[in-house]
Amino acid sequence: MKSWTLRFEPGEGPAWMAGREATVFAELGAEPAGKRVACCEMKTSVAEEGGLLKCAFDVRAALEVLRTESYRLPAKPVTRFLPFHYHHIPGGVRIKIGQALEALQKQEFPRWPIDPSGDALRWLLGERGGRWPNGKSFALVLSHDVDTAKGMKLSRKLLEIEAKHGVPAVYSFVSATYAIDKPFLRDVIAAGGEIAWHSDLHDNRIAFEDEADIRRRIDAARPFLDEFDVRGFRSPSLCRTPLLLRIAGERFSWDSSVPDTGPGGGCATVQPWRIGKMLEVPLTLPMDADLVFRRQKPVAWAGAWLDKARFVREVGGAAVLCTHPEPHFSGSAPAWAAYDDFLKRIKDLDPWICVPRGIDARFKEAA
Numbered sequence: 001m002k003s004w005t006l007r008f009e010p011g012e013g014p015a016w017m018a019g020r021e022a023t024v025f026a027e028l029g030a031e032p033a034g035k036r037v038a039c040c041e042m043k044t045s046v047a048e049e050g051g052l053l054k055c056a057f058d059v060r061a062a063l064e065v066l067r068t069e070s071y072r073l074p075a076k077p078v079t080r081f082l083p084f085h086y087h088h089i090p091g092g093v094r095i096k097i098g099q100a101l102e103a104l105q106k107q108e109f110p111r112w113p114i115d116p117s118g119d120a121l122r123w124l125l126g127e128r129g130g131r132w133p134n135g136k137s138f139a140l141v142l143s144h145d146v147d148t149a150k151g152m153k154l155s156r157k158l159l160e161i162e163a164k165h166g167v168p169a170v171y172s173f174v175s176a177t178y179a180i181d182k183p184f185l186r187d188v189i190a191a192g193g194e195i196a197w198h199s200d201l202h203d204n205r206i207a208f209e210d211e212a213d214i215r216r217r218i219d220a221a222r223p224f225l226d227e228f229d230v231r232g233f234r235s236p237s238l239c240r241t242p243l244l245l246r247i248a249g250e251r252f253s254w255d256s257s258v259p260d261t262g263p264g265g266g267c268a269t270v271q272p273w274r275i276g277k278m279l280e281v282p283l284t285l286p287m288d289a290d291l292v293f294r295r296q297k298p299v300a301w302a303g304a305w306l307d308k309a310r311f312v313r314e315v316g317g318a319a320v321l322c323t324h325p326e327p328h329f330s331g332s333a334p335a336w337a338a339y340d341d342f343l344k345r346i347k348d349l350d351p352w353i354c355v356p357r358g359i360d361a362r363f364k365e366a367a
């Protein structure tokens with residue numbers, strides 16, 4: 001799909017767009033009359049006249065292209081084709097493969113770790129954030145994907161760090177591959193946290209099944225979903241298709257499978273939105289796995305998370321962090337220290353620390 005670059009004129013547009021540019025997937029029409037606000041090379045793409053913004057393109061349609069990621073083909077991970085579950089490959093080996101693939105990737109869009117394209121379009125539509133309670137300027141969600149039995153055992157360490165800081169988190173579980181430690185899940189809920197579903201098998205295939213098979217897999221997990229009042233979904237390895245998200249919306253009230261910028265795509269916005277009745281809560285802070293694949297040591301993680309959180313705060317969106325308790329990601333002393341450091345320092349930015357069901361309730365109130 002063809003795209004072009006939108007730049008605001010000096011002093012125009014939101015402060016967080018200064019020095020940044022937006023990628024727009026839309027036909028660019030005739031230049032609007034009035035004072036130039038933004039341009040595409042030498043051509044006016046946005047002008048202001050009589051206090052109104054006039055755009056040379058369909059802003060809403062361009063935002064929809066980003067939110068549905070229809071500018072790309074869904075990235076199908078090669079692990080789907082292995083004759084055995086890819087978790088049988090040792091974590092250390094998978095990291096080496098991930099690092100090699102990362103070095104090969106030359107993804108131009110979305111930019112990493114910040115791509116403001118979708119938020120620039122929201123700004124043009126007059127959506128300027130400010131939905132958070134108690135005068136807070138942004139939300140913070142802490143989430144953990146428990147992929148394996150090893151991760152299940154190490155999850156308590158993350159909960160202990162959260163208890164020390166008095167913050168809630170959402171933990172996502174794979175319902176049919178390892179023994180769920182039910183007392184742990186009850187402790188998460190008692191701490192103000194939430195339980196989400198990270199699929200039945202984590203085989204990276206659910207996104208590419210047909211409609212009936214996606215429903216069958218969700219239905220089979222119903223005892224787990226009902227027991228822990230599960231309202232949210234995160235697809236394994238963030239594999240997602242419009243079909244999967246549509247079917248997920250039949251059972252879940254929120255989903256968090258779309259990154260704002262990640263390997264294989266992203267929505268380029270840090271603000272949640274509705275897909276039908278379901279709230280999409282994009283993942284907006286660099287995921288621990290992405291940092292590992294980019295060869296960033298845990299000592300640098302808190303800084304990377306805080307840098308992005310500052311941007312999310314300016315935009316007024318939701319900072320959503322995802323880490324994994326597995327030993328090769330966030331299940332080690334240096335990673336625990338990074339998480340502890342982040343939770344200590346993020347309080348200076350004064351976020352509304354919540355779980356996704358809280359954001360869903362807030363958006364319903366504000367609607």
Ligand SMILES: [Zn+2]
Nearest residue numbers: 145147236237
């Ligand atoms: Zn996972």
